[in-house]
Amino acid sequence: MSDVIAAEWLKLRSVRSTYYVLAVAALVVLFGVLLSIQGVTYYDQASPEVKARFQAIPLEEYFLPFVQLVVGILGVLAVTSEYATGTITASLVAVPRRGVMLGGKVAATGAVTLVMGTATIVAVFLTGRWIIGGRPFPGNTAPVADRLPLLAAMGLSVMVIALVGLGLGTLMRSTAGGVVSVVFLAFVLPSVSTYLPDPWKGRISAAMLPNLPGELAGVTASASSITEGPFARIVGLPPLGALAVLVAYLALALGAATLRLTRTDA
Amino acid sequence: MIEVRELTKRYGSATAVDRLSFEVGPGRVTGFLGPNGAGKSTTMRALLGLCAPASGAALVDGRPYASLRRPMTRVGALLDASAVHGGRTALNHLRWLARTNGIAQARVPAVLEQVGLAGVARRRVAGYSLGMRQRLGIAAALLGDPGVLIFDEPVNGLDPDGIRWIRGLMRDLAAGGRTVLLSSHLMSEMELTADRLVIIGRGRLIADTSVAELTARHGRGVLVRSPRADELAGMLAEAGAGVTADPGGALSVTGMEVDRIGDLAARNGIALYEVTPRGAGLEEAYMELTADSAEHRAITEGGGR
Known part of the structure; x- marks a missing residue:
């Protein structure tokens, strides 16, 4: 198994798409920096009354769906690029036990996306904090140490969405299908769910991937005042419930992928 | 040693391989012949565990491929040479393959040298010609120094020099005691390379014979x-x-x-x-044998068969 994981790691390292994803992740951090500078500039020039009413979504919360989308695509490509190019045949001839092949892919892709997702989120957070400095922006004043569980949970959620993308990519054997799935999970469904009537709005939104990290880290209320659309962060599940939902996402996508891979011809 | 026993594979209502049985022994090159759509590739895919047969078995060294440990050290296969990620270099492609089967990384430059790709090993495969990709596919098959080799149409896209090289390689591999199964739809190619012939049409066995026998039987x-x-x-x-x-x-x-x-x-x-x-009747003999089983054929003059 360790040989298979090492091989999958080599595969990820030896294609350009991995570095493209890395570059886009860096771009997300850069946008975070620009947004922080804009916020700070506006704040510094504002009158005291405006300053008192000043609202700011914590950057790491605002950018989480972007990071999920970008790194999630890496998970999709890890498998669909093989179907697109035919490399899957070589993979299955080299490792004919298909569950092992998929397991190696999941392990390598999981490790890479966990590191990549966490690093991106932490970078967005730290650069934002550094630019904001001592200004009392709502949601951006908690001590750094207090936010660490949330940041870790966010990194975890990025890995989960990447592995769900890997699973759905295996299921559909299509890059387009896999990428659309990730867009739905990171943006469309979390957005649509906020327009549902109560109590469904709360129930469904609570299980959306961008909302799970907050719940997992025990952040009881979002600092965001946005309550509708893709950037509304709605919390409703206890940490263990959020963990169960995260695991369910993984189990469903990877379970379906395993069945597809082992029960049908390559 | 390759054994195909009563192998049957269906795709929907179409039967691609129909109770096919044959054996391929070591020490010689066995040509696997048949018109397009005869079931050659399906048989090879079944041998490599890529598709599951409806019934029957396709065994390598007496076992299903999927049950082999480090299969690339037992069986080397070239199926579709173009099925390589174009963004990867030949070197990296072989390196990950070697890693999956615990094959020493030193084998990678060795096989690249053997197939004549050492000079372009660090170039992306996307820039390779079909002939270069065939060579890369052969390098991958040889990576684990296996005793059984399966090649699906390896001469496609090769120039005359390359074709001659492949012939020599197949013969050398067989002479070294390996089992070599080589598919083609061209009899002329087999005549020069193969010792034995397994000819199929519409998924069924038509002939399992030596080249000499076939020449004798169908000589004009x-x-x-x-x-x-x-x-x-x-x-x-x-x-x-x-x-x-x-x-x-x-x-x-x-x-x-x-x-x-x-x-x-x-x-x-x-x-x-x-x-x-008129010994060159081999090509004709083959045409005659497979006349009723060609899957796709133009209607000849007069509209009749």
């Missing part, structure tokens, strides 16, 4: 031209040969070898202008 006799053809025809017929006169005045002689025809003519003082064995 000897073409003889002589200024005294009529006299000669009588003598040859008397000596037990089958003789028919061709429209051009030449004779088609069957059941008698070139040497005896020459001796007989000399003894009777008859000059011979030409004595040509």
Whole structure:
């Protein structure tokens, strides 16, 4: 198994798409920096009354769906690029036990996306904090140490969405299908769910991937005042419930992928 | 050692392989022949565990491929040379393959050298010609130094030099005691490379024979031209040969070898202008054997078969 994981790691390292994803992740951090500078500039020039009413979504919360989308695509490509190019045949001839092949892919892709997702989120957070400095922006004043569980949970959620993308990519054997799935999970469904009537709005939104990290880290209320659309962060599940939902996402996508891979011809 | 036993594979209502049985032994090159759509690739995919047969078995060294530990050290396969991620270099492609089977990384430059790709190993495969990709596919097959080799149409896209190289390689591999199964839809290619032939059509076995046997069985006799053809025809017929006169005045002689025809003519003082064995009937024999099983065929003149 360790040989298979090492091989999958080599595969990820030896294609350009991995570095493209890395570059886009860096771009997300850069946008975070620009947004922080804009916020700070506006704040510094504002009158005291405006300053008192000043609202700011914590950057790491605002950018989480972007990071999920970008790194999630890496998970999709890890498998669909093989179907697109035919490399899957070589993979299955080299490792004919298909569950092992998929397991190696999941392990390598999981490790890479966990590191990549966490690093991106932490970078967005730290650069934002550094630019904001001592200004009392709502949601951006908690001590750094207090936010660490949330940041870790966010990194975890990025890995989960990447592995769900890997699973759905295996299921559909299509890059387009896999990428659309990730867009739905990171943006469309979390957005649509906020327009549902109560109590469904709360129930469904609570299980959306961008909302799970907050719940997992025990952040009881979002600092965001946005309550509708893709950037509304709605919390409703206890940490263990959020963990169960995260695991369910993984189990469903990877379970379906395993069945597809082992029960049908390559 | 490859064993295919009563192998059947269906795609929907179409039967791609129909109760196919044959064995491929070590120490020689076995040609796997059949028209397009005969089921060659499906059989090879079943051998490699890529598709599951409806019934029957395809075994390598007596076991299903999927149950082999480090399968690339037992079986090397080239299926579709173009099925490589174009963004990866040849070096990296072989490195990950070697890693999956615990093959020493030192084998990678060795096989690249062997197939003549050492100079372009660090270039992306997207820039490779089909011939270069075939060589890369062969390098991948040889990576684990396996005892069984399976090649699906390896000469496709190769230039004459490359084709000659492949022939030599196949023969060397077989001479080293390996089992070599080589598919093609071209008899002319097999004639020069293979020792044994497994011919299939519409998923069924048509012939399992040696090249020599097939030539003998389907030889078209000897073409003889002589200024005294009529006299000669009588003598040859008397000596037990089958003789028919061709429209051009030449004779088609069957059941008698070139040497005896020459001796007989000399003894009777008859000059011979030409004595040509029509042994090249292998291609024709193959066409004849597979005539009823070609999957796709243009309607010939007159619209009939």
